[in-house]
Amino acid sequence: MFTLSEAINRGLRAGLETDPKVMVMGEDVGRLGGVFRVTDGLQKDFGADRVVDTPLAEAGIVGTAIGLAMRGYRPVCEIQFDGFVYPAFNQITSQLAKLRARSRGRVTAPVVIRVPFSGGIGAVEHHSESNEAYFTHTAGLRVVSAATPQDGHWLLRQAIACDDPVIFFEPKCRYWSKGDVTESPDDPLVLPLDAARTVRRGDDVTLLTWGSMVETCLRAATAAQAEGHSLEVVDLRSLSPIDTDTLVASVRRTGRAVVVHEAPTFGGLGGEVAAALGEHCFTSLEAPVMRVGGFNVPYPAAHLEEHYRPDLDRVLDAVDRVLHY
C-alpha cells in the first residue's frame, strides 16, 4: 500500500531511473522534496542537475522545460499549486501545446506539468482551484488526472514516456490516501493513458467524475446501494482526449448520467461530457444529463469550501433527480 503522494514519488523515481533524459524541476522540489513532499529524496539520489530547484517563476519553469525538451530532455515540472499555473499560461497554451503543429511535426516537446489541484484541505486562496478546463480547451495538450495511487503511479510513468505534453492534475486532498499499486506495466489494472476506468459497476445511474470527486462518488454509490439504487462510477482519468466510448457504453446501459467535478459547472468540462452523451446516447437517456460541481463564484474561504465542493448529499440529490425525472 502506498499513499498517492508516495506512488507519484515512485513514478518519478522510475522515470529518472529508466531514462537519463528525464528531469524533475520546480520550486522547492529538490532539497525540501516539494511542499507536499511528492519529490522527497529524489534530489539526494539523482543529483541537483536532474532534480532542479528553480527560481520562483512559473513561466520560466515551463519555458525552460520546453527548451530542454527541444534539446532531447524529458522534463517533469511541478507547479506548486493550481492557482500558480496562470503565470505559465502563455508558455503552456501558446508554446508547449502548439509547437508540434506549428512546426509541422518537426519540433516536439514531451514535457509533463504536474499540478496539485482542487480543494478540501482548508487552504488559503489560490490553493484550491480546479482549472482543468482551461487546458482541455487547448488542442495539443493531453490532460489527465489521477485519483488513486495506482493511477498516480502508472499514469505518471506513461505521461513521462509520452511524446506529447501532458498536464497531470493531482487531487491534493487525496495525497495521503492509501491504495495498492501493481508492479508490472502489463498488469490488466494498468490502463492506457487515454482510457477511462469503470471503478464501480452499477445498473441504474452512471456517475462520471475524476480527481478528488472519485472518492466522493464511490461513497455516494455505497450510500445509494443501501436505498436500493445501483450506481456505476466511471473515473475519466484522461480529460483530454476523453474516452468517449467507455462513457457512452456505460450511459447507454444505465440510461442516466450525472457528471461530478469540483470545478464550476459553468464552462466546465462536465458540459462537454454532457454534450457528448446527448449526441451519442439520446435515445437511451431516461433523464437529462445532470451536473454537480462548484458554483460560478471564486473559490471561497476555507470555512465555506465544504458548501462549495460537491459532497455525498449533493451527488445523491442529483441521482434522485435523474431517477425521478
Add this chain to the structure above:
Amino acid sequence: MVEIFQLLGPDGDLRDGPSASAIDAELCRALFRDMVLARRFDDEAYYLQRQGELGLWLQSRGQEAAQVGSIRALRDTDWVFPSYRDHAAALCRGIEPAELLAQWRGVSQSGWDPARYRFHIYTLVLAAQLPHAVGYAIGAQHDGADELVMTYFGEGSSSEGEANEAFNWAATMAAPVLFFCQNNQWAISTPTQAQFGAPLHQRAAGFGLSTQVVDGNDVLAVHVATSRAAEAVRCGEGPAFIEALTYRIAGHSTSDDPTRYRSDAELDHWQTLDPLDRLRRLLEARGWADDGFFTHLEAEATALAERVRGACRALAAPEAASMFDHVLAEPGPALAAERAAYVEYAGSFLD
C-alpha cells in the same frame, strides 16, 4: 552613461586599434554581401505583400547590420532562437526564401526545419523564446556540448515578464546563452522612453549578465562584440547580453502606418546612419572592393529577387485536412473522427 561600442563611423571611417585587428577586406566584403542580399530579399517580400501575394510582412530594413554581424560571429553548430523580424539572420543560416515566406503567405505556421539550420522557427508571442533558449542552453551544457545559444528579441519584448525571467534564470544557472537585443527604438508606436525607465543594458547588468552596448548599424562593431561575448560564454563565464542600437526604418508591419507616431526628421536622421552605406564607404575608401565586386553583387541580388518572386508564387495552399496533422503524436479516435467527418462533409459538395 555607458560607452556605445563603435568601430565604423557613419562616414565609413574605421577606427583602427586592437578591437579592429580581425577586420579585413574579406570579412567586410562577406558582411556587405549578406546585408545587400538581405535587404533585397526584404524589399522583394514587401512588394509581394503590396501585390497581395503575402498576407503580412515585417520588414527588417535598417537592422541588417545587427543581424548579420551577430549571426556571422557564431559557429554553425550554435543554436539561434529568433523573434519574427530576423530575416537577415535566417538567410545567413541558409534558410530558403520559400521557407521564410510560407508563414507570411499563410500556407503554414512555419517554413523550415529548425534542426537543419539550427535556427528555431519564429516566435510571435514576444519574449516567449527567451526561456526556450535558456532551457536549450542548459540542456547543451548537461550534454557537455561545446555549443552556445543566441536569442534575438527587441527592446519592447524586454518588458515582458518572460524576458526578465529568462535573464534571471540564465544568470542563476550560468547557462551558455547570448541574449541579443535589437533595440530598434520602436515597439509598434511605443518609443523606448515609454518602454523602460532605466536603460536596458543597466537592467541586464543588474541580472548579472555580462553586458555590452553596441552601435547596431555598425556591422563590424556588432561582429566584434558578438565574437567577444560568444568567446566568453563558451569559456564558461556565464550568459551575456548585447544591446544593439538600431532603427526600424519601415513600419512595424505592412499593416502599420508609422507617420502617425514618428517624425520625418527622425527617419531622415537614421537614414544617414544606414548600415549598408557606411560599409560601402569603407570598402571603397580602402579599395577593398572594386567595381566588379559591386556589379556582380547587384546581379546576384537581382537574381535573388527573381527567385523570391517565383518561390513565393509557387507556395500553394495545403490540403484543408492537413490542419488535423501533428496535433498530437497520434491523433486518437476523437480527432480522427473529427477529421473524417470534415473530409466527408467537404467531399459532399458538388464541384
